[in-house]
Amino acid sequence: MDKKRTTRNKKGSRRTVKDILESHPVRASAPCRIDMGGTLDISTFYYPLRHLSPLTVNMAVNLRTVVRIFPYDPGIVKISSKGFQSDEYPLEEVPFHHPLGLMFAIAAYFGIEGVHIDIASSSPPRSALGGSSAAAVALIAAFSRMLWEMGQPSISRRQTALIGHYLEASVAGVPCGLQDQLAAAFGGVNAWCWPGDCLGPMFRKKALVKKNDLNRLERHLLLAYCGVPHESKNVNGKWVEQFLSGKYHGHWAEIVVYTQKFATALRAGNIKGACLAMNKEVDVRKEMTPEVFDEMGDALVASARGNHCSARFTGAGGGGCIWALGKVEDIDRLKGHWESILSKRKDAGILDLKIDSQGLLYE
Numbered sequence: 144m145d146k147k148r149t150t151r152n153k154k155g156s157r158r159t160v161k162d163i164l165e166s167h168p169v170r171a172s173a174p175c176r177i178d179m180g181g182t183l184d185i186s187t188f189y190y191p192l193r194h195l196s197p198l199t200v201n202m203a204v205n206l207r208t209v210v211r212i213f214p215y216d217p218g219i220v221k222i223s224s225k226g227f228q229s230d231e232y233p234l235e236e237v238p239f240h241h242p243l244g245l246m247f248a249i250a251a252y253f254g255i256e257g258v259h260i261d262i263a264s265s266s267p268p269r270s271a272l273g274g275s276s277a278a279a280v281a282l283i284a285a286f287s288r289m290l291w292e293m294g295q296p297s298i299s300r301r302q303t304a305l306i307g308h309y310l311e312a313s314v315a316g317v318p319c320g321l322q323d324q325l326a327a328a329f330g331g332v333n334a335w336c337w338p339g340d341c342l343g344p345m346f347r348k349k350a351l352v353k354k355n356d357l358n359r360l361e362r363h364l365l366l367a368y369c370g371v372p373h374e375s376k377n378v379n380g381k382w383v384e385q386f387l388s389g390k391y392h393g394h395w396a397e398i399v400v401y402t403q404k405f406a407t408a409l410r411a412g413n414i415k416g417a418c419l420a421m422n423k424e425v426d427v428r429k430e431m432t433p434e435v436f437d438e439m440g441d442a443l444v445a446s447a448r449g450n451h452c453s454a455r456f457t458g459a460g461g462g463g464c465i466w467a468l469g470k471v472e473d474i475d476r477l478k479g480h481w482e483s484i485l486s487k488r489k490d491a492g493i494l495d496l497k498i499d500s501q502g503l504l505y506e
Contacts, residue, residue: 160257163289164214170506171210171284174203174499175264175272176326177366177457177466179421180402184320184337184346187383188395193339195399199322200351200406203330204366205497206266208274209506210281212289215259220250222260224278226268239314245279248314252306253286267490269372271456271463273323279307280327284503300503304328305345318383321346323458330502332357334406351410357498362471363414364498365452367481369439370491371462378432378459385431397427418453418468425455435460439491442484443467450477464494 163169178201183189189197215221221231222243230243234256237247246260260282266272283306287298298306304324312319322335325346332352338344352360385391401424408416425444428435435456436444443465447454452469467477478493485491 158293160255160289160293161214161217163292164212164258169212169285169289169292171281171288171504172207172506173277173281173284173327173503174330174501175206175208175266175270175274175277176201176203176323177272177364177464177496178202178322178326179405179424179455180398181320181322181458182379182382183395183399183402184322184335185318185379185383186339187318188386189337190339191392192395192399193337195396196336196338196403197399198334198336198349198402198406199320200332200334200402200409201322201326202332202360202364203326203499203502204272205499206264206272206274206494207499208262208264208266208277208281208327210278210285211261211263212285213259213261215257217257220247220256220258220260222246222250222262224262225264240316244314245275245311246282248310249279249282249286249307252310253290255286255289266494267368267372267464269463270368271458271460273326273458276307276311276323277327279311280304280324280503283307284505288505300328303503317380326502328503330499332360332409332498334410349406351406352498354500356412357500361496361498363468363474364496365467365469365474365478365481366464366494366496367443367466367485368464368491368494369437369443369462370485370488371437371439378435378461381432382459391431394427394431398424401427414468414470418451421453421455421468422448425453428460432460436465437462439484439488440465443481446480446484447477450480452477466496 180199183197223229291297307324308321334349336347401420405420444454447467454467457464
């Protein structure tokens with residue numbers, strides 16, 4: 144794309160990126176997510192397992208990532224994000240092997256320079272809640288909004304999620320899934336089906352909880368940050384390597400079944416059935432990768448099960464967040480137990496959790 148973005152206004156003069164941003168900053172936001180059945184949204188898994196009809200489940204949560212774009216020095220892309228050092232480069236030299244490499248890749252994709260991209264997330268850094276994907280979706284949407292104001296076609300939610308996924312896969316150096324971008328774009332509580340059909344749609348969306356019932360479901364949930372950042376590619380990389388080597392194919396078939404049972408139970412409002420399926424899925428994961436939980440994570444899971452709830456890591460685990468599901472009275476009781484466990488580590492604690500029904504927003 145031509146980096147000198149311009150369009151003619153009614154008087155025939157050309158508006159530039161600078162004109163748009165000097166009139167007002169462009170802003171968009173997207174939610175993070177908690178999930179069940181993750182990794183099955185990676186093509187490495189869902190193509191060979193397509194005969195089992197794999198799916199993943201995620202719930203968008205109110206921990207939003209907000210992206211604002213301001214005017215900056217011509218030719219330069221600057222990115223600031225809490226938890227990372229601000230950095231700037233000429234557009235032609237933006238690095239992709241960088242802590243903010245995905246954001247630089249998005250700027251390169253759109254060919255836009257002279258911008259300062261400010262990213263503010265309400266989730267802890269590297270908390271395994273899909274924050275980087277939410278940031279990518281919000282940034283793509285912000286660029287799309289800016290170009291729309293200049294007279295160019297807008298980008299749909301579906302396209303936004305796909306662009307975010309493809310760019311992340313191109314710079315991450317490891318196989319990447321798509322469910323995080325979908326949760327960020329669409330919000331809500333959904334099952335995402337992965338048909339593995341080269342001639343058909345890449346995914347199908349199935350809503351599991353109606354918008355009017357989201358507040359009721361929130362009372363059955365608990366979310367904790369364990370105070371330790373995660374590195375998703377460590378655990379995910381191990382799962383991919385195991386799968387490619389022929390190990391644990393039967394385990395992944397079980398994960399498909401338990402995720403399907405979880406989705407069916409959740410859609411029916413059967414919290415007990417959903418908890419049972421979730422605990423079974425976690426047990427299979429732990430057989431393959433015991434390090435998916437650290438000592439605190441194991442304590443939180445044991446506490447949840449001791450209080451008739453289920454608990455699971457978010458994302459690929461190995462640090463970050465853990466969420467619990469259970470009957471309202473059991474969750475209320477579990478909260479005090481978790482607070483006691485989490486108090487033993489700095490920065491760990493319960494996070495306020497509300498389900499986000501809106502997904503991507505222009506603000």
